[in-house]
Amino acid sequence: MSKPWKPGRQTVALGKSRIRRDPVPVAKPTVIRVASPEAEMWGGVTGIVLFAIGIAVLIIGVGVATFSKYASIDEARALQFNQCYNGGQNCVFDGATIRVDGTKIAIAGIQAPQIIGAKCSAERSLGIDAAVGLAELLNSGKVSTGKPFRDYYGRDVSKVLIDGRDVGEIMVNRNAARKYDGTTYDWCD
Numbered sequence: 001m002s003k004p005w006k007p008g009r010q011t012v013a014l015g016k017s018r019i020r021r022d023p024v025p026v027a028k029p030t031v032i033r034v035a036s037p038e039a040e041m042w043g044g045v046t047g048i049v050l051f052a053i054g055i056a057v058l059i060i061g062v063g064v065a066t067f068s069k070y071a072s073i074d075e076a077r078a079l080q081f082n083q084c085y086n087g088g089q090n091c092v093f094d095g096a097t098i099r100v101d102g103t104k105i106a107i108a109g110i111q112a113p114q115i116i117g118a119k120c121s122a123e124r125s126l127g128i129d130a131a132v133g134l135a136e137l138l139n140s141g142k143v144s145t146g147k148p149f150r151d152y153y154g155r156d157v158s159k160v161l162i163d164g165r166d167v168g169e170i171m172v173n174r175n176a177a178r179k180y181d182g183t184t185y186d187w188c189d
Contacts, residue, residue, distance in 0.1 A: 081138040083131060090138075095130025095177050096168075098138070098160065100145055108149075108157035109168040112177040113187040123187035130176040137162060137170060153182045 035043075084091035084099060091099045095112025098105050115131060118124035141163035148158045160167040171177040178185055
């Protein structure tokens with residue numbers, strides 16, 4: 001059964017239909033341009049050359065930044081610590097005695113085995129090991145020395161630091177030297 005139509009009555013306004021939609025515009029297809037094999041080859045070669053130039057500039061820049069503080073190779077070698085039998089301004093006598101800028105310095109707070117004047121071959125061998133280890137340690141960073149002073153036991157000594165760390169403590173921790181407490185150690189045991 002249907003409803004009767006009444007002419008005086010207002011009709012309802014209808015909106016867009018949910019069933020029928022407006023057509024969606026389709027984008028124009030993009031054309032993909034394929035490069036020729038020669039263009040691809042030259043692009044690859046150019047990339048490799050630019051990469052190599054960048055690496056070369058980086059290596060040269062690091063070299064200049066790290067080595068430019070020395071006027072010459074001889075000046076750089078003069079700052080290194082060698083063994084004192086080779087001579088030089090900066091050298092190591094044994095595990096507890098060094099020369100810095102020509103001045104002989106006993107390192108405060110430690111006693112190391114002797115090389116010259118060793119009581120036995122074991123002490124001499126330990127002294128050589130301690131001296132080599134001390135030279136490597138001193139060459140690993142910036143060396144600074146304190147003012148010389150007379151320690152509690154009457155020795156003229158100086159505090160020696162490598163990058164702010166006490167060289168004497170490092171040598172004791174490496175078992176290359178012993179803390180000095182006034183007694184003389186027998187390294188021949």
